[in-house]
Amino acid sequence: MLSYTEENYLKAIYRLSEGGVKAVLTNEIAESMSTKAASVTDMIKKLSGKNLLSYEKYYGARITRSGKAQALQVIRKHRLWETFLVEKLHFSWDEVHDVAEQLEHIQSPLLIEKLDKFLGYPTADPHGHPIPDRDGKVPNVNVIPLSESALNKKAVVTSVKHGAPSFLQYLSKIGIYIGAKVMILHKTEFDSSLEVVIDNKNRAFISREVAENLLIAQ
Amino acid sequence: MLSYTEENYLKAIYRLSEGGVKAVLTNEIAESMSTKAASVTDMIKKLSGKNLLSYEKYYGARITRSGKAQALQVIRKHRLWETFLVEKLHFSWDEVHDVAEQLEHIQSPLLIEKLDKFLGYPTADPHGHPIPDRDGKVPNVNVIPLSESALNKKAVVTSVKHGAPSFLQYLSKIGIYIGAKVMILHKTEFDSSLEVVIDNKNRAFISREVAENLLIAQ
DNA sequence: ACATTTTTTTAGATCAATCTAAACTTTTAT
DNA sequence: ATAAAAGTTTAGATTGATCTAAAAAAATGT
Numbered sequence: 003m004l005s006y007t008e009e010n011y012l013k014a015i016y017r018l019s020e021g022g023v024k025a026v027l028t029n030e031i032a033e034s035m036s037t038k039a040a041s042v043t044d045m046i047k048k049l050s051g052k053n054l055l056s057y058e059k060y061y062g063a064r065i066t067r068s069g070k071a072q073a074l075q076v077i078r079k080h081r082l083w084e085t086f087l088v089e090k091l092h093f094s095w096d097e098v099h100d101v102a103e104q105l106e107h108i109q110s111p112l113l114i115e116k117l118d119k120f121l122g123y124p125t126a127d128p129h130g131h132p133i134p135d136r137d138g139k140v141p142n143v144n145v146i147p148l149s150e151s152a153l154n155k156k157a158v159v160t161s162v163k164h165g166a167p168s169f170l171q172y173l174s175k176i177g178i179y180i181g182a183k184v185m186i187l188h189k190t191e192f193d194s195s196l197e198v199v200i201d202n203k204n205r206a207f208i209s210r211e212v213a214e215n216l217l218i219a220q
Numbered sequence: 221m222l223s224y225t226e227e228n229y230l231k232a233i234y235r236l237s238e239g240g241v242k243a244v245l246t247n248e249i250a251e252s253m254s255t256k257a258a259s260v261t262d263m264i265k266k267l268s269g270k271n272l273l274s275y276e277k278y279y280g281a282r283i284t285r286s287g288k289a290q291a292l293q294v295i296r297k298h299r300l301w302e303t304f305l306v307e308k309l310h311f312s313w314d315e316v317h318d319v320a321e322q323l324e325h326i327q328s329p330l331l332i333e334k335l336d337k338f339l340g341y342p343t344a345d346p347h348g349h350p351i352p353d354r355d356g357k358v359p360n361v362n363v364i365p366l367s368e369s370a371l372n373k374k375a376v377v378t379s380v381k382h383g384a385p386s387f388l389q390y391l392s393k394i395g396i397y398i399g400a401k402v403m404i405l406h407k408t409e410f411d412s413s414l415e416v417v418i419d420n421k422n423r424a425f426i427s428r429e430v431a432e433n434l435l436i437a438q
Numbered sequence: 439a440c441a442t443t444t445t446t447t448t449a450g451a452t453c454a455a456t457c458t459a460a461a462c463t464t465t466t467a468t
Numbered sequence: 469a470t471a472a473a474a475g476t477t478t479a480g481a482t483t484g485a486t487c488t489a490a491a492a493a494a495a496t497g498t
Contacts, residue, residue, distance in 0.1 A: 029475060117309060462475105468471090
């Protein structure tokens with residue numbers, strides 16, 4: 003069984019490797035975990051010893067099949083807990099992350115099964131991110147960033163790429179949430195900012211950065 | 221903020237001291253936590269340094285006012301989580317303890333407030349133990365062990381003294397649960413075992429040990 | 439009362455996770 | 469091509485939690 007710390011490293015590496023596709027550099031991991039490269043090297047060795055990563059000195063870490071499976075279980079737990087916090091306890095979506103970071107490490111397969119059932123077997127968390135199933139299978143969601151959508155084409159916000167609390171608060175403020183209907187009315191060539199209409203009612207101007215982080219389905 | 225381990229020691233000491241009344245010996249703590257006396261001595265010193273215990277060498281540990289307050293917060297969290305597990309996730313009452321042991325260490329006052337609300341501000345957990353409120357106040361429950369009840373007097377099971385899973389399973393099997401109505405039909409002088417009727421229907425013979433661990437209100 | 443037993447504490451070791459500083463690779467720029 | 473810069477690993481230290489073994493204090497029995 004993995005320690006709290008090992009689970010966190012594995013999850014971070016899974017994320018940085020974009021689902022196990024690329025190798026990840028020591029410094030990337032160190033930065034993403036706010037720790038030092040030396041600590042990362044130690045942990046990479048440890049996780050390699052457990053066959054969760056493959057490791058070649060000075061090259062970086064690559065997640066293995068079983069590492070990926072374990073990472074997906076942690077992500078599954080994280081997203082189920084976020085769903086619980088928002089839907090049942092009425093947390094706002096920018097308050098859930100830190101608590102879910104702790105809850106995801108609770109060890110009890112029975113608990114997760116029962117929680118999943120209690121929530122009605124959800125397939126996406128409050129940020130729109132897919133929830134891997136018991137076997138680690140990720141429901142595939144076909145989405146594009148709002149920045150790549152066409153003018154006057156109706157779309158539904160399905161998720162956000164990066165869920166920093168400040169970003170989520172900003173979205174709330176301008177009336178954007180998962181499930182909101184958005185349509186681009188105008189694109190400014192100069193800075194790629196957009197004017198959009200939300201839920202056929204309110205208009206808002208959003209920057210290129212925001213548009214690239216908002217994922218939509220059409 | 222206390223570590224996972226410090227919280228566990230504090231909780232154990234609170235229990236062993238019967239709510240902060242008595243001093244507790246090193247070996248008692250060691251046994252109750254399945255650890256060694258040497259480790260206990262170290263931890264007692266640490267917690268004394270934080271003014272959660274008062275400590276005199278070779279005499280034992282006494283919990284302080286602020287130690288009691290912290291212990292009660294951990295107990296509050298534990299019992300709220302047990303209530304959640306049984307009432308919302310439909311765990312059976314003998315399955316909840318180990319999971320609640322983990323959940324009680326999650327650090328988030330907001331989470332506990334929201335969980336409390338979600339559960340409807342319960343005052344007792346599934347074992348009938350009182351849940352301290354936000355300020356550490358424990359609702360007082362006036363109960364006696366079934367072994368001290370009179371013959372032919374109706375009573376309601378309100379809690380169990382010690383909730384070992386095997387004991388709880390045994391109670392389930394003979395049809396006893398929190399809220400069950402019990403009445404003593406006959407006492408055997410020889411071994412103090414009892415014949416009882418449960419919910420005005422089924423009869424059962426229970427030993428003195430069991431009767432001492434079953435708490436009732438009349 | 440005092441020798442024996444029990445309990446508790448201290449001393450010193452280990453393990454996981456972390457760090458800093460130094461050494462070592464790899465990459466980059468001229 | 470090679471010197472400088474950037475990135476990575478190693479060596480050695482630290483902290484928290486734990487242990488064993490030895491020393492010290494308290495309790496017990498005759």
